[in-house]
Amino acid sequence: MPCTTVEGLLLLKLYALPLLYRQGDFTRVNLYEADIAALMQAYRPEMPPLFSALSKHLSESDLREVRSIVSDIQARIARFERGAGGQKRDSSGA
Numbered sequence: 623m624p625c626t627t628v629e630g631l632l633l634l635k636l637y638a639l640p641l642l643y644r645q646g647d648f649t650r651v652n653l654y655e656a657d658i659a660a661l662m663q664a665y666r667p668e669m670p671p672l673f674s675a676l677s678k679h680l681s682e683s684d685l686r687e688v689r690s691i692v693s694d695i696q697a698r699i700a701r702f703e704r705g706a707g708g709q710k711r712d713s714s715g716a
Contacts (some may be wrong), residue, residue, distance in 0.1 A: 628665045632658060632672055639691060640684035659695045663702075 635654045642651045661667070669692055700701055 628661050628667055629672060632661055632667060633675060635677060636672065636688050636692070637679060640680065640687055643687070655691065655695065658692075659698065662692075662695055663699045 637653055639651065641691050642654065662669075673685065673689060676688060682686065
């Protein structure tokens, strides 16, 4: 029985990012963004419902920043997949 969902993990990490940026905690920003990218690439969650949930807890400027970060991550995923011949790689590395 899962203790959490992909969407729940993404919400927690996306919610924390603006504060981590303000604190200048570059190490944790990198870790959180890597986790977010891995979850987004592997599970392809619908992001609009997550943005909607975050909008109740983040300022407008923080939400804009989160949307921008997600957009950057989506672009990286797309570049990665184009570089992999347009094919989604499986966990075996094939």
